[in-house]
């Protein structure tokens with residue numbers, strides 16, 4: 606732990622879409638220390654996947670990076686050529702995509718997927734590649750790799766497919782692993798197995814982890830720090846234990862009360878994007894808005910070992 610391996614600084618990304626543009630990320634900053642883990646939590650459409658795809662430089666064609674920097678060990682990934690990025694993707698930063706089955710090629714077996722990495726990307730000979738494929742599957746918690754290697758993606762259960770994706774993601778020993786909702790298609794037992802596997806892998810390999818989820822339950826107990834996203838903004842950043850004990854932003858309070866299975870009176874999240882242009886994105890749902898919240902978008906205020914985007918914490 607100590608030095609920062611990944612920093613996203615003031616990143617703004619929009620999508621060109623008819624009839625209007627969608628501002629998916631607005632001035633988003635996150636930081637990941639080497640060997641540590643960060644949870645990114647937020648509702649559907651809050652910009653989590655856009656953030657991950659930005660780091661991987663895999664945004665769709667209609668996306669525009671308006672401003673910001675993405676520093677991997679001090680080097681701005683946004684300034685690299687496509688060829689330079691190819692030596693970053695998978696090798697230094699790897700991503701587990703949101704849907705396990707659509708991330709795998711339906712016409713290739715598990716073994717073919719892994720051999721492509723070991724033979725084509727890492728240049729191993731056939732024997733060494735086969736051996737490495739078995740070992741990485743074992744590391745991903747598949748005790749009998751020979752039963753899985755010849756299978757096609759549609760023959761795998763959700764949990765097994767996710768383990769294969771994890772094996773593919775760690776095959777090139779990346780320094781940073783980004784897991785975008787790796788458990789959203791799984792039941793509670795499989796979810797807990799996959800999250801503990803990720804924790805074990807990160808501890809064993811010294812890998813840094815960005816764990817994305819719409820559910821606080823999935824990240825607490827796994828990560829050191831959490832950022833909460835709402836409508837493309839980071840509204841709170843805090844150590845995981847502080848976030849759970851003392852959430853500051855009203856939206857985070859709502860997430861924590863849902864986590865504790867407690868009904869928190871006063872907040873009803875409106876659907877869709879916020880209607881107000883200049884004010885706080887949470888204004889229409891906030892139980893205690895101030896006058897200033899209608900007029901200006903709050904910056905992140907330092908608070909409680911972290912930061913919160915709420916004028917109630919302005920000093």
Ligand SMILES: Nc1ncnc2c1ncn2[C@@H]1O[C@H](COP(=O)(O)OP(=O)(O)OP(=O)(O)O)[C@@H](O)[C@H]1O
Nearest residue numbers: 620622627629648649650651652653654655665819
């Ligand atoms: N290719 C695209 N073209 C246009 N708009 C897009 C595109 N991809 C995402 N968006 C929009 O950008 C916003 C952020 O989407 P994103 O997928 O990053 O959210 P998310 O937090 O990952 O959501 P989920 O929890 O549903 O996966 C949403 O309003 C979404 O509709």
Ligand SMILES: [Mg+2]
Nearest residue numbers: 653654655703
């Ligand atoms: Mg997503």
